[in-house]
Each structure stands twice: as C-alpha cells, then as structure tokens.
Amino acid sequence: MSKAQLDPNRPSEALPTIGILGAGKVGTVLARLLIGSGYRVLISGSGAPSKIDLIIDVLVPGATTGTSAEVAAAADVVILALPLGKALPLGARETLPLDELRGKLVIDAMNYWWEIDGVRDDLNDPTVATSELVQRLLSDSHVVKAFNHMGYHDLDEGPRPTGAPGRRGIGIAGDDDADLAAAAALVDAAGFDPVRVGTLHESFLLQPGSELFGANFPADEVRAAAARFPRTERGLELAAQRAENDRTVPADTVRV
Ligand SMILES: NC(=O)c1ccc[n+]([C@@H]2O[C@H](COP(=O)([O-])OP(=O)(O)OC[C@H]3O[C@@H](n4cnc5c(N)ncnc54)[C@H](OP(=O)(O)O)[C@@H]3O)[C@@H](O)[C@H]2O)c1
Incomplete structure (x- = not known):
C-alpha cells in the first residue's frame, strides 16, 4: 500500500468507492x-503500487494506489482497464x-486488440x-460493459455536465437492470450520457469492428447506431455465424 491506507472496513459514504485495475491511458x-x-x-x-506512484501523483492527484487485490477488496465498484489478453490469459485465471x-x-x-493481445x-x-x-x-460478479468504445483522448476532452448541449453518449451493455443503473450513474458522473444498447450477449455492437467502436457521438446517435447494428454488414455476419454455431454446438457447451 502506498500514499494512503486502503481500509476495506471504513464506513461507506454516499458515493461508492471506485477501484480501477489498470493505470494506463484509459484507467488514469x-x-x-x-x-x-x-x-x-x-x-x-x-x-507493486510503487511502480505507479509517480505517474498517479502526476496524472491523477487524489487517487490512492494499491495492489489489484487491495483495490478490488476496498472498492464497491471495479473498472477493468487493463489489456483484455492480460485479464483473460490462456490457460490461467490468476491475473x-x-x-x-x-x-x-x-x-x-x-x-480485444490483436496488436496488444496477440492473435487469440x-x-x-x-x-x-x-x-x-x-x-x-467472474461468475460471482456483476459485469457491465461500459467506457470501452470511446478513445481515451475523447474521454479526456469530452465530459460535460448533465443536460449540456452536445454532451457525448457512452453505450453500456449488461444483463441486470440494477447493475445497468449503477453503471449509468458512473457514466453520467464521468460526464457522458449513458445509453443502454443491450445485453452482454449483444455487446458485440460495442466491440472493435462495429460502427460504435471509436464513436464519439451524442446519445441519440449512439442509440441510432446501436439500433441499426443488426442490419450492418458486421451485424449480419455475426447473426449468420451465431446461427451456424447454434446448429453445430450443443447448447450446454462451455466455451471459455
Ligand atoms: N486506449 C484507448 O483509447 C482505450 C479506450 C477504451 C478502452 N480501452 C481498453 O482499455 C484497456 C486498457 O487500454 P489502455 O490503452 O489504457 O492500455 P495501457 O495504456 O497499455 O494500460 C494498461 C494498464 O493495465 C495494466 N495491467 C496489465 N496487466 C494488469 C493486471 N493483471 N492487473 C492490473 N493492471 C494490469 C498495465 O500495467 P503495466 O504497465 O504494469 O503492465 C497498465 O497500467 C484495453 O482493454 C483497451 O482496449 C482503451
């Protein structure tokens, strides 16, 4: 632990404590x-936290560093902002x-970005x-996809107060209403309009290769792009591949 002690037993305050795993471009x-x-x-x-103390001091004054386990233990909500290939390593579940x-x-x-994660x-x-x-x-956690489609420069430069003209939208996807509401509150707090675009299964429309990946649009354009995804080349290709998969893979096959 560095700079400030993480105390998982401290009394909760009105706002949830946020843990961020990944102190790179997006995490900071x-x-x-x-x-x-x-x-x-x-x-x-x-x-070790000492590896990021200096950069956090400079880039994110006010943040507290810790190991990933300490951060996750003390946080109410955790944002995964590390390379996907590190979070889902082949043959291991320890990172x-x-x-x-x-x-x-x-x-x-x-x-997933093959230049970073390798061909996987x-x-x-x-x-x-x-x-x-x-x-x-993370079968016992509540996963919502958010903050993935906008480049970090746009995230950095784009926040506006709730209701401000031209405020940008961020697509969020998940399977549970309460989880989506909590994620939406964070997106709003970060300075963007949250736009529900579907379930985790449908979150392909936020991934690289979809129109929304890289999008820095107002909320109504995010909504419109999500709605037309099934009719795009990528959406049609995905539907065809999923239909083919449903025909050939037994329903109870675990693919991870
Ligand atoms: N860059 C963008 O514009 C952007 C926008 C939206 C979403 N994303 C996504 O966000 C993720 C991070 O991207 P980035 O551009 O911020 O990458 P980055 O600048 O390379 O930062 C990655 C961070 O993750 C840390 N990390 C690696 N393995 C870790 C682990 N097991 N536990 C905790 N932290 C770990 C790295 O630490 P070390 O340096 O010690 O390895 C580094 O601090 C990627 O999945 C990316 O696709 C990126």
Missing part, C-alpha cells in the same frame, strides 16, 4: 474524471483478484462477446 483518464465528480478512486497496475471481485459490480472497459481465437469468437467471457470468468 477515468480515475481523473471520477475524482473530479467527488468519488474516492483506488487504482492499481500490474505489479485478476477473483475472490475480491466476488459480488461486486465490475465495469468491463476492455477490448478465444477472444475473437464472433459468437461470444468478450464481456460474456469476462462474466464467465
């Missing part, structure tokens, strides 16, 4: 935005603090959204 921007809205933010990198994430809302901001067929299966894989790994 989200940390800064949420601290600006009054949240207590804890953040970790891949190793995320699974026990500490149990029962918590986990916001999946990650994408398991992360590039057109019939299973990557957030579904995250949910399967």
Whole structure:
C-alpha cells in the first residue's frame, strides 16, 4: 500500500468507492474524471503500487494506489482497464483478484486488440462477446460493459455536465437492470450520457469492428447506431455465424 491506507472496513459514504485495475491511458483518464465528480478512486497496475506512484501523483492527484487485490477488496465498484489478453490469459485465471471481485459490480472497459493481445481465437469468437467471457470468468460478479468504445483522448476532452448541449453518449451493455443503473450513474458522473444498447450477449455492437467502436457521438446517435447494428454488414455476419454455431454446438457447451 502506498500514499494512503486502503481500509476495506471504513464506513461507506454516499458515493461508492471506485477501484480501477489498470493505470494506463484509459484507467488514469477515468480515475481523473471520477475524482473530479467527488468519488474516492483506488487504482492499481500490474505489479507493486510503487511502480505507479509517480505517474498517479502526476496524472491523477487524489487517487490512492494499491495492489489489484487491495483495490478490488476496498472498492464497491471495479473498472477493468487493463489489456483484455492480460485479464483473460490462456490457460490461467490468476491475473485478476477473483475472490475480491466476488459480488461486486465490475465495469468491463476492455477490448480485444490483436496488436496488444496477440492473435487469440478465444477472444475473437464472433459468437461470444468478450464481456460474456469476462462474466464467465467472474461468475460471482456483476459485469457491465461500459467506457470501452470511446478513445481515451475523447474521454479526456469530452465530459460535460448533465443536460449540456452536445454532451457525448457512452453505450453500456449488461444483463441486470440494477447493475445497468449503477453503471449509468458512473457514466453520467464521468460526464457522458449513458445509453443502454443491450445485453452482454449483444455487446458485440460495442466491440472493435462495429460502427460504435471509436464513436464519439451524442446519445441519440449512439442509440441510432446501436439500433441499426443488426442490419450492418458486421451485424449480419455475426447473426449468420451465431446461427451456424447454434446448429453445430450443443447448447450446454462451455466455451471459455
Ligand atoms: N486506449 C484507448 O483509447 C482505450 C479506450 C477504451 C478502452 N480501452 C481498453 O482499455 C484497456 C486498457 O487500454 P489502455 O490503452 O489504457 O492500455 P495501457 O495504456 O497499455 O494500460 C494498461 C494498464 O493495465 C495494466 N495491467 C496489465 N496487466 C494488469 C493486471 N493483471 N492487473 C492490473 N493492471 C494490469 C498495465 O500495467 P503495466 O504497465 O504494469 O503492465 C497498465 O497500467 C484495453 O482493454 C483497451 O482496449 C482503451
């Protein structure tokens, strides 16, 4: 632990404590935005907190560093802002603090990006959204996909107060109303309009290769792009591949 002690037993305050796993481009921007809205933010990198103390001091004053396990244990809501290939390593399940994430809302901001993650067929299966894989790994957590489609520069430069003209929208996807509402509150606090675009299974429409990936649109355009996704080339291709998969894979096959 560094800079401030993480205390999982401290009394809760009105706003949930946010943990961010990943102290890179997106993790530091989200940390800064949420601290600006009054949240207590804890953040970790891949190793000892001392490795990120300096960068956090400079980029995110007010954030507290810790190990990923400490951050996850002390947070009410955890944002995954690390490379997907590190969160879902082949043949291993030890890089995320699974026990500490149990029962918590986990916001999946990650994408499969082969230049970073390597060529990984398991992360590039057109019939299973990557957030579904995250949910399967974190089977006792509540996963919502959010903050993944907007580039970190746009996240950094785009926040506006609720109701401000031209405010940008961020698509969120999940399977539970209460989880989606909690994620929406965070998106709003970060300075963006939350737009529900579907379930985790449907969150393919937020992934690389879809129109919304990279989008920096107002909410009504995010909504419109989500609605037309099934008719896009990518959406049609996905539907065909999923139909083919349903014909050939037994319904109870576990694909992770
Ligand atoms: N860049 C964007 O514009 C953008 C926008 C939206 C979403 N995303 C997604 O957000 C994720 C992070 O992207 P990024 O651009 O922020 O990457 P980045 O700048 O490379 O930062 C990644 C961070 O994750 C840390 N990390 C690696 N393994 C970890 C582990 N097991 N536990 C905790 N932290 C770990 C890294 O620490 P070390 O340096 O110690 O390895 C680093 O701090 C990716 O999935 C990406 O697709 C990116």
